[in-house]
Amino acid sequence: MEELRREGLEVSESLVDRLAYSHDAWPLELKAAVLGRPHWLPRAVAWPETTEQVAVLLRWAQRHRVPVVPYGGGSGIVGGALADGSALVVDLKRMGRVLEVDESSLWVRAQAGISGQYLEDRLNARGLTLGHFPQSMRASTLGGWLAHRAAGVASTRYGKIEDMVLALEVVLPDGEVVRTPRVPRAATGPDLDQLFVGSEGCYGIITEATLQLHALPEVRRWRCYAVGEFERGLEAVRRVLQRDLRPAIVRLYDAVEAAPYLEPWGRAGECLLLWGCEGYADMVALEVEHIEAACRGQGWSDLGDGPAELWWSRRFNTLGLVRPLLESRGVADALEVSADWSCLGRVYEGMREAMLAAVGERGKVYGHLSHAYLTGANLYMIFSAEAEDEEAVAHTYWRVLEVAFEACLSLGGSLSHHHGVGLAKARWLGREWGASGLRVLWRLQQALDPGGIMNPGKGLHPEVGDA
C-alpha cells in the first residue's frame, strides 16, 4: 500500500475504515455486520481522485495480484460491492463532479462517483432531467447505476440506464483507459458501452459517463384504478404498451402491497394499477386518453390521482425491507425478475406460491409490476420471513431464493431485471445464460482481466456460476 501512497493515492488500512465497507445493502451481510460478525472485511480502502489515479491503482493491483472491488453508494442489494480480506475497495466518491452539460444536444458528462440525487438536482436547475429515478437515487452513485444496469421508476418513458448512456470512460483491469465515442449511434462494431454497463465491476472501473437528457416535463398526470385481479391488471398494461404508448410510470401492485395505498379509499383487498404520464401537455393528454380507454368498462374503481400522490410521497420508503432485519430472526429481500407477457402471470403466481410455502405462516410475500415493455415487464417479488432461530436466518433466506428462482427460471423469467447478480444470484447465473452464454462471459472476463483481480467471487467472475 505504501507504493500507492507514494503515487499520491489515499489508502487506509484502519479497522474503522474497513468496517465501514464491510457491507452494502444486501440483507445477509448487513445483518452480519451489525451483529459484529462481518464475513467481508476488506484489506484496505482507497479513494482515487482522478482517472489517472484509478489507472495507477489497477496497474499496481495487477502487478501484485490484489483483488479490487469498486464501491459507490453501497446501496446495492445483491452483495456486489463486498470485498474479502485480500481485496482493496476502491471508493469513487471523490470523483463526483458534473463535468459538462450540452443543452443543445441534451447530454451530461459526469464522474462515476457522483451522487444520483445531486446529479439530478444540478440538471433540474437548468430545466433538464436524466429521467432516472431509482428508489435508491438518494443513496447511490452513477457508477453503481451503470455497473448494475439500473432502472428507475419512470423507465417506461425515459429508458433504463443502458438506454441513457452515450459514452463511457473506463479504466480496464490492466490500467489502460478506454473512452468510447459520444455519438447518437454508430455501426463501427459492437457497442462497447453495453459491454461495461452491467459488468458489476468485473471488466474494469467506470470513471465517467455521458448520458442523454430530457427537458423537465411540462405536466405530470396520474391515473389510478382499484383492480380486482392482478392478471387483469397485467393485461391492461400489456394493451397500453402494445398501443405503442410509453407512460413514464406504470405500477401494478398486488392486493397485499396495494393495501396501504388503497385503505384510505376503502378499497383494501384489491390491486392498484397506477399510471404516471409526464411530458409535453398534448402528448400527456393523448396518453391519458388511451389509458382511460383501456381501463374503462373493466368494472374497476377509478380513483383519480389520490393513491398516486401518496405513493409518490413515499417512493423512497424501504422500511418493508429494513424493519424485518431489526428482528433477530428476521430477514427480507426484494427479488426483481422479468418475463414476457405470455408467461408473466404464471411467473407471478409460481413465484408467489413457492415463496409463500417457503416463508410459512410468519412470513409475507407480495409483489408488483414496475417496468413495462412492448414484449413483457418486470416483476418485484418481495418477501419477509422469520427463521426458527438467529442461526437459521441465512438458511431461511437461501431457501426462499432457491424456490423463487427455480419457479422464475422454469416458468420463463429472468433472474434479475435491474438489481444485478452480485453474490445473491450468482449460483443461478448458469441457469440463466446456459453453458455457452456463461463461457462467453468468462472469456470476456479472461481477455480483459487475465489476472482475475476485478471483483472476484461475484456473479460474473469465473469462480462463481454453474457451467
Added chain:
Amino acid sequence: MLERYREAIRRNAMAHEQELFATPEVWALGSHAHTVSRRALLLWLVLTGHMDWSRELGDVLYAALTDGAQCAFSVYRYSEEGCPEETPYLRAARAELVRRGLAPEYVERAREAYLSEGTPWGKLERWTASGEVVLLVDASTLALSPEVAEACRRVAQRVRPEVGLLAGVTTGYELYDLGLWGEAERAAREVAGCLQELGARLVVADSAEAAYALRRICPELGVELGCEVVHISQWLCGLGDGLPPWRYEGVVTLHDSSRLGRGLGVYDPPRELIRRTGAQLRELRYQREQALPSGPTFGYPYPEAVEAIARRRLVEVLETGAEAVITTSPYARRNLRLVARGAELRVLDLVEWLQHCWEG
C-alpha cells in the same frame, strides 16, 4: 452515557442510507465511514463490545456535522416510531471520547481556552446593560463576525432603545457539541446568572446557535434560565409595525440554519422579515426541514474538507440567481463566505442585511 441511545444507534446501523446525498461530509471526504449508518454501526460495535473506542473513531464522530438533516430523509421518517436522531448520540459519544482523552486536539484547546479565558475563542470583550428584554450577543458572533454583533446591537436599540445587552459570553453551544459537557454546564450557568443580574424576562438570542443553546441545551444540562428565549428574527417579527422602513429591491435567498430550523422549528420569521422589505425571496431547493448544511461549526478534524462541504450548499445558492444569501448562523455565514469568494454573491447575516436595508 451512550446506553440511553442504544436502540436509536441499532436502528440507524441497519438502515438504508436514504440521507446519503444530504450528508455532505461523505462527499467532501469521500469515505463511507462518514455516513449515518456507518457511524451508527461503529458505535453499535463499541456498545456491543466488538470494538474499542479509539482516536480514529473519534475523528469519524467529530467529522459529523450534527445538523440533523438525516431525519428529513431517513427511511425511518416513514415509520410510526419516527426517525432515530443521530445528533444526540453523536454528542454523547463525543462526551465519552472526551472522558477517555480520545477527542481531537482542537477540542482540548477549546476547553483550555474556555477555562482560562472564558470562551472557546479566548478572551473577548464583554458588554452588559440591564433590561427586561436583553439582547444576547454570543461569543461566536463576536469572534466570527463582529460586524454582525454590531448590527444586532444597533438594530435592537433602534427598535427598542431600552433593550438590555449581554455580549461576549458563550452560551455553551460549541462546548456541548464538542462533548465538553461539564464546561457547557458551567457556561450555561454563567449565562443564567448574568441574565438574572440584568433583570431579564425575555432574552433575544442573536444567532441560531445561541437560541438553540438557551432553549434546548440548558434544559438538557439542568440549567434554568428563568426567562423566555426567542431568536432575534422572532422578536423583530413580533414588533409588528414598530419596525424601521427597511426596503430592498432585489433577489435574495435564505439558508435555513440547522439549529434555528430543525433545532427549534423556526422557519417563518426570517422569511417574514425578508418579505416585509419588499425583497424577492427565491427559496433554495432544499429548505426548511430539508435544508442541507453549510458546514461545520467550531473546529473540524479535516479542515481541508470544509470548503468542499460548503461548496455543495453554495451550488444550490448560486442556482437561485439570488444576489445575496441570508443566514442566521455565524458559522453558516463563515462557511458560505469561504466559498463565495469570486462569485457575485453577498453572504449576510439576517440582521446585518436588515441593517443594510435600513441604512442603505
